[in-house]
Amino acid sequence: MKNILAVSSIVIKELYRRKDFYVLFILTALICLVMASVRIFNDDKIVRYLKEICLLLVWLASLVIAITTTARQIPAERENRTLLPLLAKPLSRTELLLGKFLGCWLACGLALVCFYLFFGLLAGSREHHWPVTNYLQAGGLHWAMLGMVIALTLLGSLVFSAPSSNVTICFVIVSGILLLGRHLNKVALALPEPRRSLLYSLYYAIPHLELFDVRDLIIHNWPPIAWRVCALATLYALAYAAGFLIAACLVFRRRALN
Amino acid sequence: MKQLSAAEPVIEIRNLCVTYRSRGARKPEPAAVKNLSLSVRSGEVFGFLGPNGAGKTTTMNALLGFINASSGDAFLFGTNVREPIARQRIGYLPELTYYYKFLTAEELLRFYARIFGIPKPETERRIDLVLKLVELEGVRRRTIKTYSKGMQQRVGLAQALINDPDLLILDEPTSGLDPIGRMKVREIIARLKDEGKTVFFSSHELGEVETVCDRVAILHQGQLKVEGRVGELAECHQCNLEQLFLKVIGYHQPGPALAPSDLENAGYRGASSLQCSPTPKLRQAT
Numbered sequence: 001m002k003n004i005l006a007v008s009s010i011v012i013k014e015l016y017r018r019k020d021f022y023v024l025f026i027l028t029a030l031i032c033l034v035m036a037s038v039r040i041f042n043d044d045k046i047v048r049y050l051k052e053i054c055l056l057l058v059w060l061a062s063l064v065i066a067i068t069t070t071a072r073q074i075p076a077e078r079e080n081r082t083l084l085p086l087l088a089k090p091l092s093r094t095e096l097l098l099g100k101f102l103g104c105w106l107a108c109g110l111a112l113v114c115f116y117l118f119f120g121l122l123a124g125s126r127e128h129h130w131p132v133t134n135y136l137q138a139g140g141l142h143w144a145m146l147g148m149v150i151a152l153t154l155l156g157s158l159v160f161s162a163p164s165s166n167v168t169i170c171f172v173i174v175s176g177i178l179l180l181g182r183h184l185n186k187v188a189l190a191l192p193e194p195r196r197s198l199l200y201s202l203y204y205a206i207p208h209l210e211l212f213d214v215r216d217l218i219i220h221n222w223p224p225i226a227w228r229v230c231a232l233a234t235l236y237a238l239a240y241a242a243g244f245l246i247a248a249c250l251v252f253r254r255r256a257l258n
Numbered sequence: 259m260k261q262l263s264a265a266e267p268v269i270e271i272r273n274l275c276v277t278y279r280s281r282g283a284r285k286p287e288p289a290a291v292k293n294l295s296l297s298v299r300s301g302e303v304f305g306f307l308g309p310n311g312a313g314k315t316t317t318m319n320a321l322l323g324f325i326n327a328s329s330g331d332a333f334l335f336g337t338n339v340r341e342p343i344a345r346q347r348i349g350y351l352p353e354l355t356y357y358y359k360f361l362t363a364e365e366l367l368r369f370y371a372r373i374f375g376i377p378k379p380e381t382e383r384r385i386d387l388v389l390k391l392v393e394l395e396g397v398r399r400r401t402i403k404t405y406s407k408g409m410q411q412r413v414g415l416a417q418a419l420i421n422d423p424d425l426l427i428l429d430e431p432t433s434g435l436d437p438i439g440r441m442k443v444r445e446i447i448a449r450l451k452d453e454g455k456t457v458f459f460s461s462h463e464l465g466e467v468e469t470v471c472d473r474v475a476i477l478h479q480g481q482l483k484v485e486g487r488v489g490e491l492a493e494c495h496q497c498n499l500e501q502l503f504l505k506v507i508g509y510h511q512p513g514p515a516l517a518p519s520d521l522e523n524a525g526y527r528g529a530s531s532l533q534c535s536p537t538p539k540l541r542q543a544t
Binding site: 002003006009010013014017018080081082084085086087088089090091092254256257 | 278319322323324325326342343345346348350351352353354355356357358360361365369370372373374375414417418421427
């Protein structure tokens with residue numbers, strides 16, 4: 001475990017010493033602040049639209065951070081040849097991958113805390129209402145979803161040698177699942193066999209990232225979800241992340257490093 | 259890990275063969291390392307020589323478990339290199355590495371020390387010691403991106419020494435360094451030798467190999483051509499390492515011819531298979 005934590009600490013250091021996070025945070029914050037200063041329909045109390053757009057920005061920014069940070073981890077280690085002195089130490093390849101995963105996940109968690117704190121302060125200052133449980137549930141499920149995305153991207157970084165192609169493919173997959181994932185079964189019904197079975201199989205095989213999108217809890221101030229459901233969703237995310245990580249370990253295990 | 263006696267080899271390679279497989283290729287690639295057997299004993303400075311593409315780095319990569327051997331075995335301190343624990347007592351400096359630019363030298367060393375499980379007070383003591391040894395004390399809090407190439411190479415050497423290793427594996431440690439940088443690396447290797455450490459390194463600088471090494475092995479086209487003590491060669495044949503190297507790889511230059519029997523008498527394994535031309539004809543081996 002100490003090796004995994006050591007590797008993850010380097011990933012976290014990298015995130016807060018690089019400019020990517022700050023640029024995204026400042027950009028998101030600026031857009032949110034500009035929007036918050038606009039009086040929609042001359043009514044101060046209408047903050048729903050503001051919350052909807054700002055949360056969408058937070059989601060986009062978090063996906064950009066998660067995918068770009070993860071996609072460069074292993075390729076950068078290979079390109080700079082730091083993978084060699086690292087694996088020449090008593091550190092297994094599985095520990096390295098788990099360390100990278102944990103580091104990226106924790107780093108994204110820290111970024112999410114910053115984003116949600118800022119957003120909460122902004123929305124709360126307009127609404128004078130602080131639904132802490134809603135924020136915790138939305139943020140927690142968002143973080144669990146990022147765990148799956150990070151594990152998927154880590155697997156992609158071992159399959160595709162160029163980080164840019166990995167980033168593009170991961171963005172397409174994640175956006176596709178988020179936008180179309182929930183409709184696949186309905187589309188399958190309209191198709192003839194064997195395409196119907198194939199699409200159904202795909203529907204059940206893909207990680208349903210859209211299940212973790214509970215922004216409406218914050219936007220509409222809905223009552224919180226049962227914690228049992230949150231726990232089950234987190235388990236679902238962990239199972240998929242574990243599956244991707246096992247696949248990544250299998251790919252990386254026999255990979256020649258030269 | 260096994261505790262070895264002084265006579266037992268620190269590195270042992272038995273009939274190692276490595277063949278690279280390229281995707282889509284119908285024919286298998288020629289073996290990068292062919293049936294290599296080698297052993298390095300405790301306290302030795304061992305020079306691993308060969309022209310570019312001879313298989314030196316491939317051998318080191320197999321020794322460190324980065325690539326899987328097609329056949330044969332390699333052991334570090336008596337433990338198979340496939341076990342991560344085999345790497346507990348080694349330090350490794352790869353060729354041309356660009357360490358994490360966003361870290362300072364001491365942060366980098368602290369990170370590597372953490373992987374070795376070195377306790378914190380001992381880590382700080384070791385960091386002070388190795389940074390002093392590689393003369394980077396003054397810039398220890400500067401990020402690595404501000405370092406020159408020579409300084410980066412010395413950081414690499416520092417990371418290889420952080421765990422006070424019993425065996426150092428250095429892949430062309432002086433490559434890309436200026437004469438002063440090379441001299442410093444040579445001094446460090448000599449100091450490590452005095453401390454009784456085992457050093458296994460590859461280099462193209464035959465002069466420096468001759469200066470610091472106890473034994474050398476010359477590899478050519480993946481095969482071990484010659485292995486033996488440097489001093490004995492110089493004494494028996496009035497021939498320096500460079501001349502021997504050129505003859506072994508089949509590149510002849512004007513100078514005294516070296517009979518294979520002379521090499522065998524001097525204790526060089528496999529020398530009888532060498533074809534040394536008695537004529538001072540300059541030709542490139544194909």
